[in-house]
Amino acid sequence: MWQQGMNWAAATLVGVFGVLWVGVVVFAAADVPMWSRIAQTVFGSFFAGWAVYKAALLLRRTGPKFVPRHRRVGRTRGWLTTRGWLS
Numbered sequence: 001m002w003q004q005g006m007n008w009a010a011a012t013l014v015g016v017f018g019v020l021w022v023g024v025v026v027f028a029a030a031d032v033p034m035w036s037r038i039a040q041t042v043f044g045s046f047f048a049g050w051a052v053y054k055a056a057l058l059l060r061r062t063g064p065k066f067v068p069r070h071r072r073v074g075r076t077r078g079w080l081t082t083r084g085w086l087s
Contacts, residue, residue, distance in 0.1 A: 007054070010054075011051045012051070014047050014050060014051045014054075015048055015052070018047030018050075018051060020044075021043065022048070025037055025040040025044065
């Protein structure tokens with residue numbers, strides 16, 4: 001349960017970082033070239049987009065990631081059954 005909380009915390013921190021990064025670039029960096037502003041905005045938007053993507057994955061209901069493979073009775077597949085000797 002704590003792992004899911006840590007995943008939410010990571011997604012939130014990265015999203016806030018991305019939004020703050022774009023805010024600093026747009027408002028505080030006034031004397032930088034336009035190409036630098038665009039590159040920094042893309043950089044911050046990537047982080048914000050990743051956070052939205054991760055939040056969507058965390059909200060989506062998923063089944064169990066590991067399904068144990070139990071012994072399958074009656075479905076023997078091996079060397080002898082491929083030859084037709086034990087079928």
